[in-house]
Amino acid sequence: MAKFILLMFICYHCGLDPVFGLLSKRNVSSESLSSLNQEASEGFLWNNIRLPQSVIPLEYDIFLHPNLTEARFSGKVEIKCVIRETTNFVVLHSKDLVISQTTLTTIPSNEQKEVRMQMKNDTDQLFLIMEDAIPKDAEILITIVFDGILGINGDGFYLSEFFTSNKSSRYLASTQFEPTSARKAFPCFDEPALKANFSMSIVREKKHISLFNMPRVDSIPRKNNLVLDTFQQSVKMSTYLVAFAVGEYKGKSKLTKSGVNMTVFYDRTSLMETVDFSLDAGGTILDYFNTLFEVSYPLPNLDMIAVPYHKAAAMENWGLITYRKPYLVIPINSGYRWKYRAVSVIAHEIAHQWFGNIVTMQWWDDLWLNEGVASFMQYLGLQAFDNDWSMKNFFTEKINSMMSEDFTNSRALNQPVAVPDFSIFNGVTYAKGASIVRMVRGLLGEKAFMNGIKTYLNQNKYSNVVSDDLWQALSNSSDDGIDLKAVMSIWMGERAYPLVTVRRNHSEIQISQEPFILKNNTTSRTTPIWTIPFQYGILDQQGHFSRKMFLLREETATIKISGHFKLVKGNYRDDGYYRVNYDPESWKAITDQLMTNHEIFSPGERAHLLNDAVSIFARTKPLNMSVVMDLLNYMEKETDFLPWFSASHSFGILIKLRLKDIKPEVKVLMQKFATVATKALELIENQLQAKENNKGYKDAMKEYMVNLIRRINSRVSDSSPSTLRPSTDKFTQKMD
Numbered sequence: 001m002a003k004f005i006l007l008m009f010i011c012y013h014c015g016l017d018p019v020f021g022l023l024s025k026r027n028v029s030s031e032s033l034s035s036l037n038q039e040a041s042e043g044f045l046w047n048n049i050r051l052p053q054s055v056i057p058l059e060y061d062i063f064l065h066p067n068l069t070e071a072r073f074s075g076k077v078e079i080k081c082v083i084r085e086t087t088n089f090v091v092l093h094s095k096d097l098v099i100s101q102t103t104l105t106t107i108p109s110n111e112q113k114e115v116r117m118q119m120k121n122d123t124d125q126l127f128l129i130m131e132d133a134i135p136k137d138a139e140i141l142i143t144i145v146f147d148g149i150l151g152i153n154g155d156g157f158y159l160s161e162f163f164t165s166n167k168s169s170r171y172l173a174s175t176q177f178e179p180t181s182a183r184k185a186f187p188c189f190d191e192p193a194l195k196a197n198f199s200m201s202i203v204r205e206k207k208h209i210s211l212f213n214m215p216r217v218d219s220i221p222r223k224n225n226l227v228l229d230t231f232q233q234s235v236k237m238s239t240y241l242v243a244f245a246v247g248e249y250k251g252k253s254k255l256t257k258s259g260v261n262m263t264v265f266y267d268r269t270s271l272m273e274t275v276d277f278s279l280d281a282g283g284t285i286l287d288y289f290n291t292l293f294e295v296s297y298p299l300p301n302l303d304m305i306a307v308p309y310h311k312a313a314a315m316e317n318w319g320l321i322t323y324r325k326p327y328l329v330i331p332i333n334s335g336y337r338w339k340y341r342a343v344s345v346i347a348h349e350i351a352h353q354w355f356g357n358i359v360t361m362q363w364w365d366d367l368w369l370n371e372g373v374a375s376f377m378q379y380l381g382l383q384a385f386d387n388d389w390s391m392k393n394f395f396t397e398k399i400n401s402m403m404s405e406d407f408t409n410s411r412a413l414n415q416p417v418a419v420p421d422f423s424i425f426n427g428v429t430y431a432k433g434a435s436i437v438r439m440v441r442g443l444l445g446e447k448a449f450m451n452g453i454k455t456y457l458n459q460n461k462y463s464n465v466v467s468d469d470l471w472q473a474l475s476n477s478s479d480d481g482i483d484l485k486a487v488m489s490i491w492m493g494e495r496a497y498p499l500v501t502v503r504r505n506h507s508e509i510q511i512s513q514e515p516f517i518l519k520n521n522t523t524s525r526t527t528p529i530w531t532i533p534f535q536y537g538i539l540d541q542q543g544h545f546s547r548k549m550f551l552l553r554e555e556t557a558t559i560k561i562s563g564h565f566k567l568v569k570g571n572y573r574d575d576g577y578y579r580v581n582y583d584p585e586s587w588k589a590i591t592d593q594l595m596t597n598h599e600i601f602s603p604g605e606r607a608h609l610l611n612d613a614v615s616i617f618a619r620t621k622p623l624n625m626s627v628v629m630d631l632l633n634y635m636e637k638e639t640d641f642l643p644w645f646s647a648s649h650s651f652g653i654l655i656k657l658r659l660k661d662i663k664p665e666v667k668v669l670m671q672k673f674a675t676v677a678t679k680a681l682e683l684i685e686n687q688l689q690a691k692e693n694n695k696g697y698k699d700a701m702k703e704y705m706v707n708l709i710r711r712i713n714s715r716v717s718d719s720s721p722s723t724l725r726p727s728t729d730k731f732t733q734k735m736d
């Protein structure tokens with residue numbers, strides 16, 4: 001799922017509110033329905049929020065008849081299960097459904113068992129209790145007939161409204177099941193590890209289409225202008241990836257090079273929009289991943305549908321990805337930023353078809369295996385679609401994650417989840433997860449990393465994994481026998497990240513680590529020692545960088561460097577999820593080099609040099625402001641996006657900490673930001689007039705710089721010491 005998107009040029013938070021004129025007037029209540037099934041509290045045979053492992057689902061056969069006009073649906077589900085341990089009860093999930101009939105028969109004897117039903121509403125658990133126990137290894141068929149309402153809250157099986165060109169209202173019924181809302185559409189074993197094959201039949205009105213994860217195989221007319229569609233059985237998958245949709249939609253298809261039938265479905269309400277762009281991007285990225293991962297996308301189709309109301313940006317349902325409309329149906333003549341945004345989301349969801357769908361986390365504790373890995377792979381997909389949208393832009397992901405960790409009590413990547421809800425889909429899961437993957441790739445090297453990824457996918461196809469499965473596969477592919485489980489344990493279990501300090505002493509460098517804490521926002525903290533893949537560059541007297549890797553396992557270490565060298569640059573190639581500070585002489589060597597030839601450092605490196613310097617300056621006294629001022633000097637020549645994105649974030653740190661109000665010199669620093677940004681803008685405008693390559697990018701860059709300068713200027717002039725708020729004193733104490 002794309003919860004929110006950290007994107008080039010802006011952080012985009014969709015604020016698309018649905019217009020539910022008619023729906024809001026309908027007086028329907030799901031609570032009143034579910035309460036009908038609640039039996040008097042009499043104790044339960046199973047008291048655990050997780051399902052027992054005694055009964056395992058194998059196949060679902062679902063029948064649904066949604067009525068979009070009356071906002072309700074009726075259905076029947078048949079679930080074939082195997083008994084793993086002798087038991088006299090079955091526990092599965094159901095929420096907000098009215099169950100009218102339940103039967104349980106043994107297979108193949110077809111013997112019907114007496115079943116008593118009990119509902120535990122606080123855990124959404126439906127108990128089917130039998131008189132006699134069913135023995136281990138037996139197979140059973142559970143049949144449940146039910147009714148439900150089509151909600152309007154964007155989860156479960158729900159309605160969203162759109163308007164035709166003549167302003168008349170229409171509805172789409174579609175699904176959003178992740179993490180735990182499949183149980184609102186049909187009774188099921190709603191845990192990610194309980195994978196099964198799903199078959200589907202849907203009754204629809206003739207004017208509608210219906211969609212499921214798999215292609216339709218048959219359509220049979222029924223009376224009253226209705227049609228019964230049936231679909232191919234799905235591959236083995238988790239319940240949260242099941243999806244279906246019914247509405248007055250159209251589709252446009254193309255066959256990708258790898259033979260997958262890709263279709264974009266949309267409501268054709270505006271002629272000024274196109275799906276060609278997203279179809280093209282989707283096809284290119286799917287083909288690229290198919291080749292890269294060496295595990296074929298296993299379905300014959302990949303449908304992508306624009307949904308009028310979507311809680312997230314998009315959802316990766318296998319073979320039927322749902323999107324907020326602006327990411328899929330794109331106005332003709334859309335600019336660079338809009339297209340980048342859309343392709344980022346498309347690449348993320350298609351990456352999930354492997355990371356999440358083919359291989360799924362065992363439980364929601366390891367959600368980062370879905371979201372972090374997909375967020376990393378989306379950058380490879382972006383680059384495959386447009387080479388200018390290269391991996392270097394990943395810096396934006398990392399810097400946003402670090403800032404989130406600096407300012408909030410974020411969760412660790414691996415943290416127990418009892419009840420999964422939308423809050424687990426936070427920025428750390430996505431952006432820190434992706435940053436950790438990128439750091440591991442830097443440690444192993446690209447070839448060994450991709451080999452490990454292919455092994456991970458192949459070994460765990462249609463199955464479930466925990467973090468250690470990924471580390472094991474990657475360790476096995478490592479040329480140096482690196483034990484990634486040990487290396488990554490602190491990164492997974494701790495929130496925050498380290499600061500590495502580099503001190504040069506003639507021909508050796510001393511490095512040390514400590515947790516980077518910008519603001520003391522936790523009451524108690526441990527002092528973890530990370531195992532840090534410290535990648536560094538040594539610039540020799542001839543102006544050539546050589547790349548080195550050192551695994552810093554202790555608090556401090558000394559590295560001997562052979563030969564004379566001009567400077568040492570930590571976090572070389574910008575792969576690491578840590579900040580770097582230097583002794584004053586090393587900072588000076590770096591700033592002198594930036595003034596002489598800044599392009600000797602990559603844009604990502606220039607970006608993190610500035611962000612590290614400002615963050616360290618904002619946090620503590622040791623870094624003199626002159627270091628930051630010297631770094632800023634070179635930026636009047638800077639026309640690349642990443643260093644300016646970094647400057648904007650750095651500026652944001654100063655604003656957030658309200659340092660301008662506390663330290664007078666910070667106002668001078670911010671004025672300097674504005675001055676160098678104005679000079680850089682002149683350069684960018686000159687490049688635009690010279691019509692250099694990539695005009696769309698330069699245009700977007702100009703717009704970005706104009707906004708940045710406007711923001712800085714307004715912040716520099718908006719207050720004086722007399723406007724300080726009382727809380728400032730607290731900050732002063734903390735900062736000093």
Ligand SMILES: [Zn+2]
Pocket residue numbers: 001002003348352370371374
């Ligand atoms: Zn996702």
